[in-house]
Amino acid sequence: MLKTGTMIGGTYKILDQIGQGGMSVVYLAINEKANKTWAVKELRQEAGIGSGAVRERLLAETELLKRMRHPRLPTIVDVIDEKGNLLIVMDYIEGNSLKEVLAAEGAQPQERVIAWGKQLCEVLAYLHGQDPPIIYRDMKPANIMLQPDGSVKLIDFGAARELCSSDVREDTICLGTPGYAAPEQWGGCGQTDPRTDIYCLGATLFHLATGREPAAGFGDRFTEEVKGRELSGGFQEVLEKCTRREPKERFQNCQELAYALEHYEEMDECWRKNQRRRFWGFAVTLLMSLVFLGTALGAWGREQKLAWETYEAYLERALSATEEKERIDAYEQAVSLNPGREEGYLALLEQVFLAAGEEGSVSFTKEEDALFRKLLNRETSDGRTFEMHLKGNPAGYERLAYALGLAYYYDYEAEGNKNYAVKWLNAAAASQTLPEACRERALRLGKIGEYYSRIGQRNRAGDLAVSYSEYWEDLTVLARGNLLQKDNAVTALRMYQELASQIHSRTLEFRQAGIEREELEEQLFLIQTHLREDFTETDWEETGLDKMRRRLEELLLEAKRQVAAVYDKKG
Numbered sequence: 148m149l150k151t152g153t154m155i156g157g158t159y160k161i162l163d164q165i166g167q168g169g170m171s172v173v174y175l176a177i178n179e180k181a182n183k184t185w186a187v188k189e190l191r192q193e194a195g196i197g198s199g200a201v202r203e204r205l206l207a208e209t210e211l212l213k214r215m216r217h218p219r220l221p222t223i224v225d226v227i228d229e230k231g232n233l234l235i236v237m238d239y240i241e242g243n244s245l246k247e248v249l250a251a252e253g254a255q256p257q258e259r260v261i262a263w264g265k266q267l268c269e270v271l272a273y274l275h276g277q278d279p280p281i282i283y284r285d286m287k288p289a290n291i292m293l294q295p296d297g298s299v300k301l302i303d304f305g306a307a308r309e310l311c312s313s314d315v316r317e318d319t320i321c322l323g324t325p326g327y328a329a330p331e332q333w334g335g336c337g338q339t340d341p342r343t344d345i346y347c348l349g350a351t352l353f354h355l356a357t358g359r360e361p362a363a364g365f366g367d368r369f370t371e372e373v374k375g376r377e378l379s380g381g382f383q384e385v386l387e388k389c390t391r392r393e394p395k396e397r398f399q400n401c402q403e404l405a406y407a408l409e410h411y412e413e414m415d416e417c418w419r420k421n422q423r424r425r426f427w428g429f430a431v432t433l434l435m436s437l438v439f440l441g442t443a444l445g446a447w448g449r450e451q452k453l454a455w456e457t458y459e460a461y462l463e464r465a466l467s468a469t470e471e472k473e474r475i476d477a478y479e480q481a482v483s484l485n486p487g488r489e490e491g492y493l494a495l496l497e498q499v500f501l502a503a504g505e506e507g508s509v510s511f512t513k514e515e516d517a518l519f520r521k522l523l524n525r526e527t528s529d530g531r532t533f534e535m536h537l538k539g540n541p542a543g544y545e546r547l548a549y550a551l552g553l554a555y556y557y558d559y560e561a562e563g564n565k566n567y568a569v570k571w572l573n574a575a576a577a578s579q580t581l582p583e584a585c586r587e588r589a590l591r592l593g594k595i596g597e598y599y600s601r602i603g604q605r606n607r608a609g610d611l612a613v614s615y616s617e618y619w620e621d622l623t624v625l626a627r628g629n630l631l632q633k634d635n636a637v638t639a640l641r642m643y644q645e646l647a648s649q650i651h652s653r654t655l656e657f658r659q660a661g662i663e664r665e666e667l668e669e670q671l672f673l674i675q676t677h678l679r680e681d682f683t684e685t686d687w688e689e690t691g692l693d694k695m696r697r698r699l700e701e702l703l704l705e706a707k708r709q710v711a712a713v714y715d716k717k718g
Contacts, residue, residue, distance in 0.1 A: 149174055149189060155234055156227040159185060168289075168303070175239060185224065186239040189232060209235050211281060211304050219270035219300050240300050245288035245355060254358030257382055261408050264352050266299050267291070268405035271348065275341040275401060282339050286347035287327045288354060326361035327351055330392050342394040345404055349389025349397075356382070366390030381411040402566065413521060430528075458485050462494060474499055475518070482522060486533035489543030495519070496550055501558060510561040511554045519551075542580040549575035549585055556592055557641050565596035572596060584633040588642075591625050595645075615653070615660035622646050623670055631681045639681070640695045643674045644702060651706035654713040664714040671706055674699075 149172075153161045159176040165186070166173035174187045213223045225236035245263070248255070267286070274281040283301070290303045323332040329346035331339050350361045357376045365372060369387045378386075385407045391397050398404040461481035468474040478499070481491040500515040523534040537544045552571035557563045572593035578586055598618055626646045630639035650657070650667050657667060678699065687693035 148172065149187075155187065155229055156225065156236075158225075159187060159236060161187065176236070184239045185236050186221070188235040188237065212237070215274075217270055217273045219266060219298070220273075221300060221302055240292045240294065240302065242292050242294040245291045245293055245299070248293055249288055249355065249358060255355050257356055257378060260352055260356040261382065261411065263291070263299050263355065264348065264408050265405050267301065267348055267351075268401040268408065270301050271341070271344050272401040272405070275344070280341060282341060283344050284323055284332060284339060284347065285327075286344060286351050287324050288351060291351070323347070325363040326365055327354075328363075329394075330364075330366075331394065340394065341400060342397050345389050345397050345401065346391075346394075348404070349386050353386050353390070356386075366392055379411070381413065385411050406567075410517065410520070413517065413524060458488060458491070462490060465494065465498070471499060479522060482533060483525075486525075486527065486536040487540050487543070489537060489540065489547050492519075492522070492537070492547050493550055495522075496547075496554060501554055509558050511558040513560060516555075516559065516567075541578075545575055545578035545581050548572075549578070549581055549589055552589060552592065553638070553641075556596065565592075565599045569593050569596040588625065588634070588638075591621050594621050595625075615656045616662065619657055619660065619662050619666075622649055626670065626674060626677075629677065629681050631677075631685075636682065636685060636690065636692055637695070639677070640692065640699055643677065644695070644699050646670060647674060647699065647702040647706050651702060651709050654706075654709045658713055664710060667710050668707070671703055671710070675703055 148164075149155070149161045151161055151163060155161065155176070158178055158180075160179060162175045162177055162184075164172060165175045171188045174189065175184060176187045177184050209223055209226055212221065213226075216222070221238040221240060223235060223237050227234040227236065243251075271283060271286075274283055283304070285303065286301075290301065292300045292302055294300060323329075327347050327350045329339070329343045331343055346366065350365055353365070353373070354360050356378055357373070359372070359376075361372070369390055373383055373386070376383075385404070388407075389397055389404065398407065458481050461477050461484065465474045465477035465481070468477060475495065478491050478495040482488075482495070485491075496519065500511055500519065501509055523532065523537075525533050527533070527536065537547065548571045552568045552575055555564050555568035555571065559567060572589045575581060575589035576586055576593055578589075581589075595618070598621075623646070625642050630642055633639075650671065654667065658664075678696070682696075685692070687696055
């Protein structure tokens with residue numbers, strides 16, 4: 148144990164003991180010259196296992212953390228071996244652990260827990276995205292620090308490991324915390340992988356939301372454990388899926404889990420029952436109407452009614468509707484009549500959700516996204532979702548996938564969300580029916596969308612996970628040829644904006660990757676040439692594209708200035 152006032156490494160002065168765990172003691176220390184406080188973790192000689200094993204585990208934690216750079220992880224600044232004691236100097240994290248928060252306040256509000264869960268998904272996704280992936284394996288309230296600004300940080304990497312690439316099936320024996328640990332952490336149930344962390348996070352979120360600490364085997368008794376708890380049905384379903392015994396039945400990665408937490412209300416069984424009730428109500432009403440018409444008007448009347456209540460009639464009704472809600476309802480009715488046809492989905496997306504606003508702007512809002520996914524997830528009487536029915540029509544499904552991928556990529560909340568777009572763009576890229584230009588574009592945009600989750604990260608060797616030279620190649624392919632002729636004016640302008648924007652924002656990275664100045668300037672010149680020569684017959688005002696054109700011209704000027712500034716700078 149270190150005493151108050153002790154100097155370590157000739158730099159850090161111990162101020163106080165601030166924590167103690169099974170393997171270590173944590174102190175608050177100060178670098179008086181820099182007037183900055185740090186946390187110092189000391190190996191506990193009296194730990195229950197051999198000091199050599201403890202030392203090895205702490206060194207492993209240190210090596211992992213030393214190469215990590217993430218806002219939700221502490222940073223290691225120094226490792227001191229002083230008289231046989233291993234001392235690790237790291238960021239001092241203000242605040243309390245979520246274990247202390249639970250002890251002081253009890254169960255936390257569901258929305259607050261979900262917000263924490265999304266932050267933890269973010270940092271776990273970062274760890275799992277390393278090369279090789281890092282599995283944390285000890286998620287629990289005691290290892291999560293709540294900072295004064297309400298954000299959380301993950302601490303204590305004593306149980307973390309790099310994912311093995313061997314065929315070893317059982318790599319972990321009795322490692323983790325009972326109740327929070329997944330079955331595979333206790334031997335006999337396979338190798339730990341990213342889905343192990345998903346189980347641990349699910350158990351942790353359950354504890355935070357209910358105030359009840361999970362016991363060993365918690366996932367097998369989830370229904371009994373959650374009974375009587377004030378949790379929404381959708382959130383319960385998310386937690387239940389996290390903590391299933393078989394890893395293949397859980398969420399397969401943290402991106403899936405984060406998405407489910409963001410949209411948990413859609414998983415609510417009550418919502419599904421209401422949708423089924425509405426469907427059957429509609430079906431019964433329609434059947435009664437047909438019977439009544441058959442009795443009153445005979446065969447001719449039935450034929451007339453059936454002729455009106457057709458898919459096309461609902462589409463026409465939507466086009467003539469003056470209120471947005473009427474149009475949405477009409478398109479939903481059309482899709483409900485035949486969920487295997489794509490026209491209703493596409494019209495709802497393009498004619499309603501992607502319709503230009505008063506100033507010509509387009510935004511696929513979060514609320515519209517939720518409505519669209521609810522429609523795709525609606526079930527028919529055979530238990531299949533509308534999306535499943537549409538997949539039975541490959542050409543229609545691929546058309547929708549392409550349109551939806553572009554909507555997420557460019558228009559989600561006006562800024563675009565490339566991560567949401569990847570699933571749909573990949574489906575379009577694998578199409579057997581879309582035009583080659585669309586398939587190629589979907590492939591490139593999908594790759595760029597996947598790049599965005601890894602840009603700036605480094606692998607084990609310290610190299611960037613994303614090669615900016617490959618990234619540059621994919622970007623330039625996007626803008627190759629006459630895009631107006633291959634696709635349409637809107638898509639062409641968007642592609643050119645994407646390339647110009649990336650040249651402007653990532654000039655330095657491209658230069659460091661060996662991309663010559665002339666290559667960047669050539670692409671900007673080509674865009675300007677396409678804009679001048681390909682759009683000669685375009686009436687900008689009439690088509691409502693003038694704002695996009697002017698923004699592209701501004702981007703080209705900004706990108707040219709940025710290229711000049713970066714490449715003219717010495718060094």
